[in-house]
Amino acid sequence: MLLGHGESVLRSAYAVASRGDGSDGPPNGAGVLYVTTLRIVFEASVARRRIGRRSLAETETQLDVSLHELKNVAVRRGRIGRPRLVLELAHGRPSFDVLEPEAWTGTIAQAKRALPPSGTAAWGSTHTIERQVVKVRCRFCGALGNEVDGRCPSCGAPL
Ligand SMILES: [Zn+2]
Numbered sequence: 001m002l003l004g005h006g007e008s009v010l011r012s013a014y015a016v017a018s019r020g021d022g023s024d025g026p027p028n029g030a031g032v033l034y035v036t037t038l039r040i041v042f043e044a045s046v047a048r049r050r051i052g053r054r055s056l057a058e059t060e061t062q063l064d065v066s067l068h069e070l071k072n073v074a075v076r077r078g079r080i081g082r083p084r085l086v087l088e089l090a091h092g093r094p095s096f097d098v099l100e101p102e103a104w105t106g107t108i109a110q111a112k113r114a115l116p117p118s119g120t121a122a123w124g125s126t127h128t129i130e131r132q133v134v135k136v137r138c139r140f141c142g143a144l145g146n147e148v149d150g151r152c153p154s155c156g157a158p159l
Pocket residue numbers: 138139140141142143152153154155156157
């Protein structure tokens with residue numbers, strides 16, 4: 001998996017994904033689930049190639065979502081089978097059979113809380129932070145001052 005500048009993997013493990021809506025599309029099958037400081041990624045193992053004596057796993061990125069797009073994360077316990085980690089996304093609710101799903105919800109929740117505010121560049125592109133300066137007219141002398149300064153530049157009265 002490729003990491004962006006300043007991005008790091010918080011947790012990764014073998015997981016078996018299922019799309020969660022009954023259909024066959026991705027994410028589906030066995031692979032590796034990653035939580036980074038910015039994203040959740042699932043790379044499915046799609047094939048194994050033999051090159052000489054080496055066996056190479058070919059992977060396919062089936063899920064790559066920003067933590068901003070993640071609405072919720074939960075552990076679903078059915079009557080049968082192991083508990084599953086469920087991701088609530090804008091489009092679908094994929095679930096994962098992964099060891100210690102509770103630890104995953106903890107890691108994901110922490111990563112989400114630590115995210116930079118939505119709209120700042122996650123990686124790659126550059127981003128300029130614009131500060132909006134609001135001008136207000138002084139009640140006492142009528143001069144225009146910057147709201148952020150808190151005081152009139154002409155007479156010093158609070159704005
Ligand atoms: Zn003034």
